[in-house]
Amino acid sequence: MHLNRRSRIALRLAMALGLAVLYVPLLVVLLNSFNASRSFAWPPTGFSLRWWQAAWQEPGLRTALWTSVRAGLGATAVALVLGTMAAFAATRYRFFGRQAVSFLLILPIALPGIVTGIALNAAFRTVLTPLGIGFGLFTVIVGHATFCIVVVFNNVSARLRRLPGSGEDASADLGAHTFQTFWYITLPAVRGALFAGALLAFALSFDEIVVTTFTAGPGTQTLPLWIFDNLARPNQGPVVDVVASALIVLSALPVWLAHRMSAP
């Protein structure tokens, strides 16, 4: 493609602007977390680690982080098992209602979180509460799993569709029983898709706030809920900046890893 000098410059500017819109706000948050001033004053008055120290000593924050990690791991585990099984059913077998099942599995990701939240809240109230199971980490995990399953399902079924079935035929032909074929041949082939799906599922769960609001009990606070709570509180703004900065670094890491692994 041939571009003249002027359009090349214009396109470069457009790209720079786009990247700036994406990253300048993040940079501001990062800088503010080291800002000596307490009131987001700009330009920063001095460099300080006091907010990082404050965040570290904040007990509510630590509890919320731990809750989020547990909710994310739980939802990812549920999604990995159910999503993988569903992907196999939908791509490797022919049965009545196969298309409908695929559609119903994918729908929750498109549904507004508020709808999922209200529906789950009502369902838990009618079904779980009489059984003595209250709102808490468990209900959060179930709530998150509804949309985490979708990403695992999509990743794994896309991989399975591109995987020729002859590999599994060859394995059976060479004497491998069904479980051996799954373990030695199919699983290694979809390992990348499982990993990517799990990473995405965890990320979705980790920053989810709408469904969480409706499925967490009063005693359960995930990290996003904690941030939302503290953003409005006096003196907590810089601490929230610290949390946000830590999360930026933590999210960049797996993305960078995945990028490196998929690079030729």
Next chain:
Amino acid sequence: MPGQMRTVASTITNENGFYLVSGVSSARRMLGIYVVMTVTLSGVSKKFGAVRAVDGVDLEIRSGEFFSMLGPSGSGKTTVLRLIAGFEEPTTGTVQLAGRDVTRLPPFDRDVNTVFQDYALFPHLSVRQNVEYGLRVKRVAKAERISRAEQALATVHLEGFANRSPAALSGGQRQRVALARALVNRPSVLLLDEPLGALDLKLRLEMQSELKQIQREARITFVFVTHDQDEALTMSDRVAVFNAGRIEQVGTPAEVYERPATPFVAGFVGTSNLVEGETAAKILGSHGSYSVRPEKIRILPPGTAARGDEVAAPGRIADVVYAGAQTRFLVDLEAGGRLTALRQNRDEDGDEALRHRGAGVVLAWRRTHTVELTQAN
């Protein structure tokens, strides 16, 4: 008694495997007159939805033979192979291996191995691990696994490639790995699904003779699916010609070529002239469908009398097609119809051959080379 002998024969083949060739062959000689049926299909049909991919196939494949299933794509030959391997269950009929009914057995309980059309190598395993796979899932001890894998790789001339990844191999090398991976299990029957289809011509010819050699030395029954009639004719002990889910004819390459049973076989295996109706009545003295191969026809000057054992038909050369080694003469007969006669360009060059266009001739061929065809169904 025959049933018992069958069991004995298959046991010997299995235990000694293909490396102990002399043991097997003496066992065969000892068994003498018994022809051991390795694969038997009885009344096998397979429907996919409303489509009858295989329609009432009966087939007996003998132990140790190179058996080809030849036919156009969609004729059911690959489905028959998959039925023998166990990837598909027949809608009706039974499949027997060495006298045992395996119709409902899964692939991993059948003593056959397959070389797939797309090779189906495991991309995440090395060449050695691919070849060892069958032994590994059957929990064969590691030392034996390694030595058998090395032996199998040596059989296909891939020593030194053991640690490569399949992705780093050429098409021909992948083909050999697929073959080694199947052979290492010492199956009594090896199924090959158009294994040479993806190779270029030179490599294909090379692999043809190599496959044939491996089959002869290993004394394994080869069931070979192909749509290439040359391949089927040159490699096989016997050929089954498939059309529309049915077998049209089973026989040695010479039988199938020289005495085609149906118009389809006459047309699909080699090229053939069809003589039928009024033309047949005038030349051969009876109505019906007959086939004559172009290379069997002699082209004589007009007015020449044919020999006593020959059929003669006067006509005029309508067209001449020069094809390097041979020339094809398309002759319009006085009795109606057009025959193609093939002549080696031994005495004439191309320009001389082309000058015959429009000349009157007499075509003559031996009466025994006229083959009566039965109309299919």
